[in-house]
Structure formats: structure tokens, C-alpha cells
Amino acid sequence: MTTPRPAHHAAPPLDCPAHAGARTVERLYGPEFAADPMASYTRLRAHGSVAPVEIAPGVRASLVIGYDTALEVLRSPERFSKDPRRWRALADGTVPADSPVVPMMAYRPNALWTDGDDHSRLRGAITDSLGRVDPDALMRHVEHSADTLIDRIGPKGRADLLHEYGAVLPLLVFNELFGCPPATGDKLVEGMSGIFDADAGSEKANAVLAEGVAELVALKRAEPGPDVTSWLMAHPAGLTDEEMSHQLVVLLGVGTEPQLNLICNGLRLLLSDDRFAGDLARGTMPVEDAIDEVLWTDPPMANYAVHYPIHDQELDGTLVCEGEPILISLAAANTDPGLSGERRTGNRAHLAWSAGPHTCPAKGPARVIAAVALEKLLDRLPNIELEIPVEKLEWRQGPFHRALAGLPVRFPPISRRV
Ligand code: HEM
Incomplete structure (x- = not known):
């Protein structure tokens, strides 16, 4: 399913991961993903550190799977907002309010959002x-x-x-x-x-x-x-x-x-x-x-820390679009093959706590x-x-x-x- 875009985005950039169109998009739901999420993360690494995923039927997001890119998003509140009221597909009804992921992602006036x-x-x-x-x-x-x-x-x-x-x-x-x-x-x-x-x-x-x-x-x-x-x-x-x-x-x-x-x-x-x-x-x-x-x-929270780009921008070479959800794969970032053993062993630099x-x-x-x-x-x-x-x-x-x-x-x- 192709996600309709608001009028001022009439020409969607082809490499905007959340708009990967008919390309096969990795599903982060269903029994296969639950049984072996690491296999999904491994396939997703072919996209680089940011990849298109579907988190529920018809619900597209970008998933950050690279460790350094995850930190870049998490530490740049001036570029990436936590506020789900920016989520365009929810606001325009493309994502139905009763989608199973909405309770975990919808705005509430709390510290997280x-x-x-x-x-x-x-x-x-x-x-x-x-x-x-x-x-x-x-x-x-x-x-x-x-x-x-x-x-x-x-x-x-x-x-x-x-x-x-x-x-x-x-x-x-x-x-x-x-x-x-x-x-x-x-x-x-x-x-x-x-x-x-x-x-x-x-x-x-x-x-x-x-x-x-x-x-x-x-x-x-x-x-x-x-x-x-x-x-x-x-x-x-x-x-x-x-x-x-x-x-x-x-x-x-x-x-x-x-x-x-x-x-x-x-x-x-x-x-x-x-x-x-x-x-x-x-x-x-x-x-x-x-x-x-x-x-x-x-990590108990495997894919979360949802953010919304404040404007269209490049994230490690991939265009991410304003108002499209970006999830951080705390699990995939932690197991990023690019992360040297030295940065991994014996310290607590993992992202399990975001x-x-x-x-x-x-x-x-x-x-x-x-x-x-x-x-x-x-x-x-x-x-x-x-x-x-x-x-x-x-x-x-x-x-x-x-x-x-x-x-x-x-x-x-x-x-x-x-
Ligand atoms: C093993 C247990 C826990 C894990 C793995 C965990 C992990 C996390 C993660 C990953 C986030 C960031 C979520 C995001 O950015 O979307 C978070 C935020 C938060 N956690 Fe924990 N947490 C745990 C236990 C707790 C406990 C026991 C409390 C308090 C009773 C707590 C209170 C919070 C709060 C309030 C936030 C939101 C902070 C903010 O947005 O400023 N957590 N936690």
C-alpha cells in the first residue's frame, strides 16, 4: 500500500524510507518477526543505518538500526521531535485510530511525548x-x-x-x-x-x-x-x-x-x-x-523511542520526511556489526535505556x-x-x-x- 502524501509533498522523494511504495518492506509484526527478530535486522542492514519497515498492517515507519545514527537521533531534539501530534499518517486518517500500534504511539501529555x-x-x-x-x-x-x-x-x-x-x-x-x-x-x-x-x-x-x-x-x-x-x-x-x-x-x-x-x-x-x-x-x-x-x-524495549523529523532531512544518507515516524531499534543498534568489540565489551554503552x-x-x-x-x-x-x-x-x-x-x-x- 502506498501512503498518500499531503498536498505540499506532491512529489515524494523516492528514497524516503517510509514511502518505499511497492518495494518489499520488512514487517515488524506477526509470528515470524517474533520468532527471529535478528533475522529481520540482518536483512534490514542492507539498507544502511535507516530502513523502511511496517510496524502493523499499513503502518509505515523508518527504523534506525545503526548505533551511531541512533545516538544522532536520540541526542538531536532540535531536529527530531517526540511529539506524536506530528504524525501525519495518523492525523490524516491513513493510519486508522484503532490500529493496534496507536495506543503505544499516540500523543498523551506525558514526559515521553x-x-x-x-x-x-x-x-x-x-x-x-x-x-x-x-x-x-x-x-x-x-x-x-x-x-x-x-x-x-x-x-x-x-x-x-x-x-x-x-x-x-x-x-x-x-x-x-x-x-x-x-x-x-x-x-x-x-x-x-x-x-x-x-x-x-x-x-x-x-x-x-x-x-x-x-x-x-x-x-x-x-x-x-x-x-x-x-x-x-x-x-x-x-x-x-x-x-x-x-x-x-x-x-x-x-x-x-x-x-x-x-x-x-x-x-x-x-x-x-x-x-x-x-x-x-x-x-x-x-x-x-x-x-x-x-x-x-x-533489550526489553526492542524498537521504540519514536521520533518525528521536524523537517525533511538526511539521516546518514537517507532522506527522512517531516512527520513520518522514526523508531529506534535499540536491539539492532546494540548489535550493529560496525560497533567495535571495545565499545561493546564490559561497558554499559548499550541503548537499552535509550x-x-x-x-x-x-x-x-x-x-x-x-x-x-x-x-x-x-x-x-x-x-x-x-x-x-x-x-x-x-x-x-x-x-x-x-x-x-x-x-x-x-x-x-x-x-x-x-
Ligand atoms: C527493565 C526496566 C526498564 C527498561 C528496559 C526501561 C527502558 C526505557 C526506555 C528505552 C525508555 C525510553 C523510551 C523512549 O524514548 O521512547 C524509557 C523511558 C522512561 N522510563 Fe524506563 N525502563 C525501565 C524501567 C523503568 C522504571 C522502573 C521506571 C519508573 C518506575 C521507568 C521510567 C521511565 C520514564 C518516566 C521514561 C520516560 C522518560 C522521558 O521521556 O523523559 N523506567 N525507559
Whole structure:
């Protein structure tokens, strides 16, 4: 399908990647992409560092797959805007409002989708409020939550770690940090997980999510407490209820789904790769190394950091057009063959947290949560193993995340702690 262009773009430049016309365009959705995204990235490298892709049926975007070019976009807010109201194909109806990718890309007045002073104000409120979280209390809470979950699965001798551990732990942590009662928390996670899948259920999931955040905002206006939600409300930025809801959605979105995927992708690596499995048997736990490796090779947000060129311009020799979405493939940029081993090994220059003004403001806590989750599990279930061969594990579909669909394991049963 050829994307119609607004009148003042009557003669579309042939090499504008998002307008690759009838040429075969790599699809970042469907079972094939989910099963082997690296094969897609490898094919895409033939285009250079910017390539045309389809992220949902009929939804075109440019994908940045080169590391240096990714940094160029992420660090040039004067050339590339985060504001999705610039997305022409959505504004003119070429992309329908009910497209499965819209909930993850549409404008909301939050830190993720704003530029300049608006962004600074919203991000400032978030970083100040997250900064008030006591790191020791966070660690204790993650340990306690992990122990509670391991107590539940331990006597059974088998578990699906995705549903019974990785998905629940970030939720327990979020509920604690944000002062969220469990019933409201369930709605938040059901909604958020639905929109990350970017499928036909996204719109309904969006509605469930909106209901959950509105409940939380109303609760904290009535009864503030020592929690991030209440600190955000009390921040001098003076967020309105609507702004509060939108910041909570983004905090929940980035605070639970990617967190779950970091935990599960880390466990998958630790349980399947001989380099790590050998160490586990010897009683050492190279959890930090496994986390680093996942952040390089299987980052939880695989293709995101959406930007819109402010004007038509060249990006590493490719023309990118005003108002066409550019996604950064954090996964492909990290594995760019042009990135020398020296820049890759042992440092944390990967882009899993993105970079530039919108870089994740919670890298520290997010890493602590993942490390404690992995260490606790391996410590209490040292003989844990995958129940099926690693290559049989399935991945959830969708262009944005790198997310397992399940993580079945077995282990010698243990009794609950007393
Ligand atoms: C493993 C877990 C996490 C990963 C992999 C991750 C990754 C990311 C990435 C890639 C972005 C940039 C997105 C973009 O530019 O489009 C981002 C932004 C953000 N993250 Fe994280 N994140 C994680 C956990 C968290 C947690 C726990 C929180 C807070 C509770 C958080 C809060 C945020 C916020 C507020 C932004 C938007 C910042 C802005 O636009 O200025 N993240 N995160």
C-alpha cells in the first residue's frame, strides 16, 4: 500500500524510507518477526543505518538500526521531535485510530511525548519523585516480594516463571512504590500488558488502563501517603489530575512490562547458556553479567523511542520526511556489526535505556529490581532448569518489545520459609 502524501509533498522523494511504495518492506509484526527478530535486522542492514519497515498492517515507519545514527537521533531534539501530534499518517486518517500500534504511539501529555520546556517540567516532577524512593527500602521490598512469590511456587517443583514470578514481581513493587491497592493494580497491569501486545485487544486494554489510573489519582487526592503518586501530586510542577493520570500510565508502562521482560530474558539466558549454567552449578551467580548481556542483545524495549523529523532531512544518507515516524531499534543498534568489540565489551554503552533527553530516568532502580529478582530465585532454587528446550520458548508478537510468552521451569521442590 502506498501512503498518500499531503498536498505540499506532491512529489515524494523516492528514497524516503517510509514511502518505499511497492518495494518489499520488512514487517515488524506477526509470528515470524517474533520468532527471529535478528533475522529481520540482518536483512534490514542492507539498507544502511535507516530502513523502511511496517510496524502493523499499513503502518509505515523508518527504523534506525545503526548505533551511531541512533545516538544522532536520540541526542538531536532540535531536529527530531517526540511529539506524536506530528504524525501525519495518523492525523490524516491513513493510519486508522484503532490500529493496534496507536495506543503505544499516540500523543498523551506525558514526559515521553513532549519536547522542550513541557518535557522538562514533567520529567522533573518524575525524577524528583523517583529520587525520594529510599534505595534500601526498595531493595528490601523487592526481596520480600520475591520471597513471597518463591514461597508460592517452591513446593510445586515447577512453575511458569513468566506468569508466576516475572510478571507479578514488578507489579508488587509498583503497587508498593506508588501506594496502589491490589485491585486497582490488577486493572493497571491488565491494561498495560494488553497495549504492549499491540493487537486487536489494544483498544479495550487502553480503556481498562484509563479506569485504573483514574482510580489511583482519585484515591491519592483524597488520601496522600508516603508514595511516588502522592509525591508527584505534591510536586511544585503542579500537575493536574489529567497530567497525573498520563504520567502514571507512562511510569506504569515503562516500570512493569520492560521490567518483566528484563527479568525473564535474564532468566532465560542464565538457564540456557552454558557459560552461565556452569557458574550456577558451581554456586556463583553471574547475574550482573547476564543482565548486561540481555541489555545488549535482547533489550526489553526492542524498537521504540519514536521520533518525528521536524523537517525533511538526511539521516546518514537517507532522506527522512517531516512527520513520518522514526523508531529506534535499540536491539539492532546494540548489535550493529560496525560497533567495535571495545565499545561493546564490559561497558554499559548499550541503548537499552535509550539515550539523550528521554533516556530512562529509572535505570538504577530498574536494574536493582531485576538483579534482586534473579539472585533471589537462583539462591532459593539453585537446581532450577528449563522444562522445554530453549529454542521451543515462544515470544510474544508486536514490534516494540522483546517478550517471552512463557517460561516453564522445574526444580526440586522446596518448603516455604518459616
Ligand atoms: C527493565 C526496566 C526498564 C527498561 C528496559 C526501561 C527502558 C526505557 C526506555 C528505552 C525508555 C525510553 C523510551 C523512549 O524514548 O521512547 C524509557 C523511558 C522512561 N522510563 Fe524506563 N525502563 C525501565 C524501567 C523503568 C522504571 C522502573 C521506571 C519508573 C518506575 C521507568 C521510567 C521511565 C520514564 C518516566 C521514561 C520516560 C522518560 C522521558 O521521556 O523523559 N523506567 N525507559
